[in-house]
Amino acid sequence: MTLGVRAVVYDRYGPPDVLRLEEIDRPVPKDDEVLVRIYATTVTRSDCATRAANASSGLVVSFLSRLYSGLLRPKRRILGSELAGEVEAVGAAVREFAVGDRVSGTSAGRFGAYAEFICMRESAALAHMPASMTFEEAAAVCDGAILALMCLRYADLRKGRRILIYGASGSIGTAGVQLARYFEADVTAVCGAKNVEIVRSLGADRVIDYTREDFTKNGETYDVVFDAVGKLTFRRCSASLRQGGVFLPTDGIENLFLVLLTSRIGDKKVAFAIPPRFTKKDVLFLKGLIEAGKYRAVIDRSYPLEDVIAATRYVETERKTGNVVLTVN
Numbered sequence: 001m002t003l004g005v006r007a008v009v010y011d012r013y014g015p016p017d018v019l020r021l022e023e024i025d026r027p028v029p030k031d032d033e034v035l036v037r038i039y040a041t042t043v044t045r046s047d048c049a050t051r052a053a054n055a056s057s058g059l060v061v062s063f064l065s066r067l068y069s070g071l072l073r074p075k076r077r078i079l080g081s082e083l084a085g086e087v088e089a090v091g092a093a094v095r096e097f098a099v100g101d102r103v104s105g106t107s108a109g110r111f112g113a114y115a116e117f118i119c120m121r122e123s124a125a126l127a128h129m130p131a132s133m134t135f136e137e138a139a140a141v142c143d144g145a146i147l148a149l150m151c152l153r154y155a156d157l158r159k160g161r162r163i164l165i166y167g168a169s170g171s172i173g174t175a176g177v178q179l180a181r182y183f184e185a186d187v188t189a190v191c192g193a194k195n196v197e198i199v200r201s202l203g204a205d206r207v208i209d210y211t212r213e214d215f216t217k218n219g220e221t222y223d224v225v226f227d228a229v230g231k232l233t234f235r236r237c238s239a240s241l242r243q244g245g246v247f248l249p250t251d252g253i254e255n256l257f258l259v260l261l262t263s264r265i266g267d268k269k270v271a272f273a274i275p276p277r278f279t280k281k282d283v284l285f286l287k288g289l290i291e292a293g294k295y296r297a298v299i300d301r302s303y304p305l306e307d308v309i310a311a312t313r314y315v316e317t318e319r320k321t322g323n324v325v326l327t328v329n
């Protein structure tokens with residue numbers, strides 16, 4: 001007999017209201033898998049882009065997105081990648097986790113976290129939850145932080161290196177500020193007025209309010225410009241890069257071409273960390289930072305799972321501060 005559990009599913013690409021609650025069979029873990037009872041997940045920009053898969057982001061982007069997620073309709077019916085919860089059952093070969101363990105991580109491109117239960121491989125990007133974090137906080141750690149980490153690995157950050165983080169108030173941005181600070185770089189963060197204080201509290205050495213000052217016109221230069229929100233172009237910020245500097249985008253298909261071009265011409269480079277890779281090693285690295293008091297998840301709003309459409313609409317405003325959580329169970 002199969003047990004029915006709740007999940008948010010979608011069967012066609014489209015606006016947020018293609019999402020709906022449905023009862024599905026409770027998944028059963030294979031030998032190398034754990035079954036996690038999810039208490040919190042998040043709505044990310046990746047969830048939204050995958051669900052929309054629309055031509056407004058450009059035909060090439062839409063095609064590439066569908067190549068991965070299903071050309072005509074979604075191959076995976078359940079979105080959501082970040083999660084925190086409790087191990088409900090383990091497969092016969094699982095050694096790292098036991099029933100009752102509190103865990104958090106990300107299923108990344110496999111999705112499946114907008115649900116009461118998920119099966120994940122023991123070797124996936126999953127670890128014991130950081131001590132003293134709530135499920136909501138733990139769920140909001142991995143996506144933005146691992147994406148930021150992947151980008152910053154191209155930046156050779158260390159004491160004395162100057163980085164400017166544009167869009168420092170988003171999920172990737174709030175993570176980027178804290179990680180750059182951890183790597184002892186000199187951090188200038190750019191965000192809107194309402195987020196200046198929170199971004200400063202994350203460790204930025206200075207914060208520029210983009211509604212009052214254009215960082216490309218103030219004469220300052222940086223070793224690294226990290227566009228954590230996908231709103232800058234290499235062309236626009238090139239004069240703000242020092243000789244040998246690097247531009248790190250998070251969006252924009254044209255940046256793939258610029259990676260190739262700048263590897264051959266000029267001494268300012270573009271480095272684009274795609275496709276993203278989410279590993280257990282990185283989840284454990286972040287757990288270490290959190291437990292050492294050097295990283296925290298920034299949460300803007302929480303919604304119950306059944307309000308996923310409202311949560312998604314909010315994320316699609318592109319104005320959230322940090323992360324948006326869905327509470328489950």
Ligand SMILES: NC(=O)c1ccc[n+]([C@@H]2O[C@H](COP(=O)([O-])OP(=O)(O)OC[C@H]3O[C@@H](n4cnc5c(N)ncnc54)[C@H](OP(=O)(O)O)[C@@H]3O)[C@@H](O)[C@H]2O)c1
Pocket residue numbers: 044045046144147166167168169170171172173190191192193194195210228229230231250251273274275276315318319320321322
């Ligand atoms: N490379 C990958 O694999 C990958 C994966 C996932 C997402 N992404 C991309 O990464 C980017 C960031 O995702 P995210 O989830 O971190 O973003 P997000 O949380 O949705 O970013 C929202 C924040 O960006 C700020 N913002 C909006 N417009 C801005 C502008 N013109 N200038 C400066 N700040 C602005 C908003 O602050 P204000 O309200 O104050 O403007 C808000 O706090 C997106 O472009 C997304 O598509 C890439």
